[in-house]
Amino acid sequence: xxxxxxxxxxxxxxxxxxxxxxxxxxxxxxxxxxxxxxxxxxxxxxxxxxxxxxxxxxxxxxxxxxxxxxxxxxxxxxxxxxxxxxxxxxxxxxxxxxxxxxxxxxxxxxxxxxxxxxxxxxxxxxxxxxxxxxxxxxxxxxxxxxxxxxxxxxxxxxxxxxxxxxxxxxxxxxxxxxxxxxxxxxxxxxxxxxxxxxxxxxxxxxxxxxxxxxxxxxxxxxxxxxxxxxxxxxxxxxxxxxxxxxxxxxxxxxxxxxxxxxxxxxxxxxxxxxxxxxxxxxxxxxxxxxxx
Amino acid sequence: xxxxxxxxxxxxxxxxxxxxxxxxxxxxxxxxxxxxxxxxxxxxxxxxxxxxxxxxxxxxxxxxxxxxxxxxxxxxxxxxxxxxxxxxxxxxxxxxxxxxxxxxxxxxxxxxxxxxxxxxxxxxxxxxxxxxxxxxxxxxxxxxxxxxxxxxxxxxxxxxxxxxxxxxxxxxxxxxxxxxxxxxxxxxxxxxxxxxxxxxxxxxxxxxxxxxxxxxxxxxxxxxxxxxxxxxxxxxxxxxxxxxxxxxxxxxxxxxxxxxxxxxxxxxxxxxxxxxxxxxxxxxxxxxxxxxxxxxxxxxxxxxxxxxxxxxxxxxxxxxxxxxxxxxxxxxxxxxxxxxxxxxxxxxxxxxxxxxxxxxxxxxxxxxxxxxxxxxxxxxxxxxxxxxxxxxxxxxxxxxxxxxxxxxxxxxxxxxxxxxxxxxxxxxxx
Numbered sequence: 126x127x128x129x130x131x132x133x134x135x136x137x138x139x140x141x142x143x144x145x146x147x148x149x150x151x152x153x154x155x156x157x158x159x160x161x162x163x164x165x166x167x168x169x170x171x172x173x174x175x176x177x178x179x180x181x182x183x184x185x186x187x188x189x190x191x192x193x194x195x196x197x198x199x200x201x202x203x204x205x206x207x208x209x210x211x212x213x214x215x216x217x218x219x220x221x222x223x224x225x226x227x228x229x230x231x232x233x234x235x236x237x238x239x240x241x242x243x244x245x246x247x248x249x250x251x252x253x254x255x256x257x258x259x260x261x262x263x264x265x266x267x268x269x270x271x272x273x274x275x276x277x278x279x280x281x282x283x284x285x286x287x288x289x290x291x292x293x294x295x296x297x298x299x300x301x302x303x304x305x306x307x308x309x310x311x312x313x314x315x316x317x318x319x320x321x322x323x324x325x326x327x328x329x330x331x332x333x334x335x336x337x338x339x340x341x342x343x344x345x346x347x348x349x350x351x352x353x354x355x356x357x358x359x360x361x362x363x364x365x366x367x368x369x370x371x372x373x374x375x376x377x378x379x380x381x382x383x384x385x386x387x388x389x390x391x392x393x394x395x396x397x398x399x400x401x402x403x404x405x406x407x408x409x410x411x412x413x414x415x416x417x
Numbered sequence: 418x419x420x421x422x423x424x425x426x427x428x429x430x431x432x433x434x435x436x437x438x439x440x441x442x443x444x445x446x447x448x449x450x451x452x453x454x455x456x457x458x459x460x461x462x463x464x465x466x467x468x469x470x471x472x473x474x475x476x477x478x479x480x481x482x483x484x485x486x487x488x489x490x491x492x493x494x495x496x497x498x499x500x501x502x503x504x505x506x507x508x509x510x511x512x513x514x515x516x517x518x519x520x521x522x523x524x525x526x527x528x529x530x531x532x533x534x535x536x537x538x539x540x541x542x543x544x545x546x547x548x549x550x551x552x553x554x555x556x557x558x559x560x561x562x563x564x565x566x567x568x569x570x571x572x573x574x575x576x577x578x579x580x581x582x583x584x585x586x587x588x589x590x591x592x593x594x595x596x597x598x599x600x601x602x603x604x605x606x607x608x609x610x611x612x613x614x615x616x617x618x619x620x621x622x623x624x625x626x627x628x629x630x631x632x633x634x635x636x637x638x639x640x641x642x643x644x645x646x647x648x649x650x651x652x653x654x655x656x657x658x659x660x661x662x663x664x665x666x667x668x669x670x671x672x673x674x675x676x677x678x679x680x681x682x683x684x685x686x687x688x689x690x691x692x693x694x695x696x697x698x699x700x701x702x703x704x705x706x707x708x709x710x711x712x713x714x715x716x717x718x719x720x721x722x723x724x725x726x727x728x729x730x731x732x733x734x735x736x737x738x739x740x741x742x743x744x745x746x747x748x749x750x751x752x753x754x755x756x757x758x759x760x761x762x763x764x765x766x767x768x769x770x771x772x773x774x775x776x777x778x779x780x781x782x783x784x785x786x787x788x789x790x791x792x793x794x795x796x797x798x799x800x801x802x803x804x805x806x807x808x809x810x811x812x813x814x815x816x817x818x819x820x821x822x823x824x825x826x827x828x829x830x831x832x833x834x835x836x837x838x839x840x841x842x843x844x845x846x847x
Contacts, residue, residue, distance in 0.1 A: 167509035168527050252672045253680060253689070273672020276617070278828055362618075365674040365822035366829065381502040383812035384524060386509070 154397060160390035167384050178391035188392070190367050191375040198286045198357070198371055199350040205290025206346050210297030215327065217302050228302065231295035243359035246288045250274035275361050278368045285357040285369045289350075297342055304335040340411045347407070348400045372396050454748050457490045459507070459514035461500035461736060464493050467767040468570050475759050479752055487748060497736075508533075515744045518736045521558050521567050523644075523810045525739070529566050535740040538565035540750075546757050553797055554734040554772035561641055567737025568753075570760070572772040574794060575625070575696040575731040576714040578703060583610060583691045591715045593727075595633065595661070598718045602668035605691050612668035614690035616681040620818035622694060623662075623673075623825055624805055625731065627817075630654075630661045632731075632802040633723040643838075644808045646846035651835040659824060659831040666825030674822040696733070697770065697790050707786050716793075717802070729798035734772050770794060813841040 161178055163171040182188050213231065217224060234242070249257040252273045259271045274284040312334070313326045321329070354373040357363070363370040363378065370378075372392060380389025462468045469491075476489035492514070494500040504517060505524070513533060519525045528534050537558075541547040547555070551572060558567045579591070584601075587608055592598035602612040616622045631639035631654050639655070642648030649655060670676060670690055685693035686706060706712045717730035740749065761775030768787055777783060783791075806814050817838055823829035 166527060167505050168531050168533075247675070251675065251680075253670060253676060253684060273675050276672035276674035276676075276822075276826070278823070361675070364819055365617075365826065366820050378815055379812075381505060382498070382815045384505065385812060 157390040157393045157397070160387055161394045163387045163390075165386045167386055171387075174387070178388050181388065182391050182395065187367050187370065187375060188372075191370040191372050194282055194367075194369065195351065195353070195371045197282055198289075198353055199347065201283065201286035202290045202350040202353065203343075203346050205287070206293050206297050207342060209290075209294045210342075211301050213294070213298040214301030214305055217298070218305050228295075228299060231298055233295065234292045235296045237292075239355045240359060242288055242292060243356055246284075246356075247275065247360060250284055276365060278365055281361055281365065281369045285360045288356050288360075289353060292356075293346075293349075297346070300338060300342055301335070304338040305331060308334055336411070336414070340407060344404055344407055347403050351396060351400050351403065372399075452486065454487045455490050456487065456516065456749055456752060457492065457514045458516040458738075459492050459494075459504065459518070460516075461494055461497055461518045462570075463495045467764060467769045469493070471760060471764045471767065472570070472756065474763060475756050476752075478759070479755050487752060489752065513741050513743075515741050515749060517739050517741070519567060519739050520736050520807045521560055521565070522807045525566065526560060528739075529560075529564070533742055534566045535742050535745045536564070536566060537568050537737075537739070540753075541568075544754060546754075549757070549761075549773050551772055551774060551794070553732055553801055557732065557734040557801070557803060558737045567739045569734030569737055569772040570764075571698070571735040572770045572794065573696040573698050573733050573735060574716070574790065574797075575694065575733070576716050577692050577694045578685065578712055578714045579692045580685070580688055580690075581711055581713050583688070591713075592718045595630070595718045595720050599664060599668075602665065602692075606668055611670045611684070611690040613665070613692045613694070614670045614676065614681040614684040615673040615694070616676055616678040617669075617674040617822055617825075618677040620821070621804065621806055622678075622681075623821050624818060625694060626665055626825070627658050627662045627821060628731075628802060628805050629717060630658045630720070632800075633717070633720045633725055636724050636800045637803050637808075638724075640803075640805050640808045643842060644810070644846075646842055649835075650838040650842070651832070655835055655838075656831055659834050662821065662824055663827060663831060667827065669825060674826065696731075700768065700786060700790065704784060704786060708784070725800045725802075726798050728793075728796055729800040730802055731804065732794075732797060732801035733804065810845045812845050813838065816841045 160171070162173060162175060164174045164177070165171040217227065220227065237245075250259075250273065252259055252271065255263070258274065262268065262270050272280060274280045308331060313321075313330050316326050316330055352373055353371055354377070357369050357371055358374050358377070361369045363374045367375075373396060376389050376392035376396065378389075379385045379392060383389075458472070460469075462472075472489075473491065476491075480488055494503055500518070504519070507513060508528070519528070525534070538547070538555075541550075541555075550569070554569045554572045555565065558569050559565045583589075583605070584591075587604055587610075589601050589604060590597075592601050605612040628640065634654055634657070639648055639658075643650060643655070650659070670681070670684060673681075676684075681690075682693060682695065682699065682702065684690045686702065703712060703714075716727065719725075719727050740753070757773065761771040761773035762778055764771045764773075765775050766778045766781045768781075768783065770787075770791055806818070809817065820829055820834055820837055824831070824834045
């Protein structure tokens with residue numbers, strides 16, 4: 126028999142998945158790349174323009190603004206998702222009762238549809254009628270902070286980033302929790318016998334032991350944030366002005382609102398390259414640590 | 418062993434071929450199975466709104482008359498931005514539906530230039546239908562050169578609705594001029610009343626305010642010049658428009674940029690704002706308060722020595738219906754003519770103002786408000802304000818709409834705004 130051992134058979138089993146991957150992921154990327162060298166309004170012939178779109182992109186003020194906004198968005202989202210997720214996971218390991226209930230409750234935001242989340246936060250941020258957030262501020266006497274959070278250029282970017290962070294905190298919490306409870310207790314019990322404090326055990330033993338999980342979650346979280354689109358788009362559509370414009374919303378606008386499919390694809394290619402670069406750097410950092 | 422693998426590979430590739438075969442087969446199929454003709458209308462009218470209801474009724478009757486041989490299929494995406502995105506993607510992919518909804522904007526012009534749309538003006542004239550329409554309803558659908566490729570199904574005027582109780586309380590009269598209007602706003606604001614509620618989420622209501630001054634000064638000449646690159650936003654007229662935008666913007670409700678259509682309207686109807694700009698398509702929402710004498714409306718105020726008069730303001734016949742020139746065969750034509758014959762009366766009986774001249778059905782009772790607006794429409798002047806988003810190229814329009822919110826809230830200066838628009842026009846004018 127030896128079906129499992131034969132390398133050729135692996136290929137046959139991989140083929141459907143590979144075909145699907147090529148069609149659903151690789152082909153669109155290739156098309157974007159091809160379109161990024163073209164000037165095309167959606168009707169008629171595509172015109173080859175070489176690197177003109179890329180040159181334009183690096184002279185585009187809004188592009189830089191979106192890039193910067195995207196970085197701020199990324200920091201907020203990553204800090205919330207990983208930071209708070211990890212904190213909750215650690216706290217959860219000290220809980221003895223109702224762990225599953227808490228886990229489930231915190232996971233709920235992940236399964237709510239995006240549109241509902243956007244609507245939820247739109248109402249919370251609103252001043253007309255007074256939203257939850259502003260009501261809260263009023264009731265604790267912080268009236269000077271009451272504002273229409275999505276319309277105010279100083280708060281809009283933060284306001285569109287927060288829901289995305291909130292939404293997946295529970296998911297990362299579950300991942301971290303699973304990793305933490307799967308650790309072999311004998312390791313840190315030994316440390317405890319040697320007189321290590323809880324904090325020392327946490328930072329010196331537990332967290333280093335789940336390093337691989339960090340690589341995974343960071344990759345997911347960073348690439349997710351770089352591609353962030355739905356909630357900001359639904360909440361403000363990049364506005365007011367371009368204060369909440371992210372690279373992906375800008376790409377969408379250029380391609381589908383402005384009919385500049387070529388230029389939109391150029392921004393798309395930039396997002397892909399950026400994501401690949403981030404993953405590459407992450408792997409590099411983590412593998413270097415391993416060598417030490 | 419090797420054979421097995423090869424046969425397996427073959428099987429997999431066959432399945433794959435089958436799957437792709439199905440996909441392309443479906444998209445090629447234009448529905449002429451069993452000699453039933455399917456006419457597909459890819460539409461952006463509110464589901465169950467008057468237009469949707471009317472056309473569905475007519476399509477059903479038509480289908481019955483033809484013994485079920487002709488079926489009109491509706492595919493509705495009411496939300497305009499997502500509709501346009503789907504439409505553009507369909508067209509870019511070479512799958513334009515038989516009938517579509519589109520404004521006579523630069524994108525539509527591109528479709529015309531590519532020979533993809535039917536000349537509706539010629540079609541109407543050939544079939545003696547042209548004079549059945551109100552002239553202004555048709556002129557709204559025209560391109561600047563006078564050609565027309567879209568068919569109107571609605572006819573609207575836009576006005577500012579105001580709260581009579583609030584106006585009376587502060588002794589305010591209905592403003593006749595733009596300056597008076599600003600004064601009214603100022604008085605209200607000084608008294609702690611929100612003068613105007615605005616839907617900033619959809620952008621276009623804000624854009625109307627920008628268009629007001631240039632329309633009073635030049636008619637539509639300014640925006641046509643701007644589009645063609647012959648006029649500048651940083652010219653005197655352009656700057657005045659932006660300055661007016663900024664001035665009136667301070668009287669908009671707080672956080673208007675994040676206020677949506679429904680909220681802006683309910684603010685006005687709940688008496689939380691004194692004025693609200695919307696067209697007569699919201700007549701049903703206004704009816705009760707109007708009957709109770711709580712609200713009334715006025716049209717766009719005038720300026721001294723302006724080019725346009727008090728009976729000239731924003732009139733539109735909505736997004737038009739356009740026909741794919743490739744699939745516009747005798748059957749589709751027949752349906753469209755049937756639609757035109759029946760549309761006016763059925764549409765009017767739903768308390769709507771029809772773009773096709775029609776006697777009002779005697780079995781329906783029309784409200785005073787309806788009759789008054791209908792009279793206004795009969796007395797329209799020669800000029801009408803055509804919304805700027807139907808003139809500007811898509812890219813400039815996006816830039817303008819995005820940054821208007823900042824201009825109106827005072828976070829962007831007039832000069833910066835004007836330069837931004839001029840740059841965008843320069844980059845996009847062909």
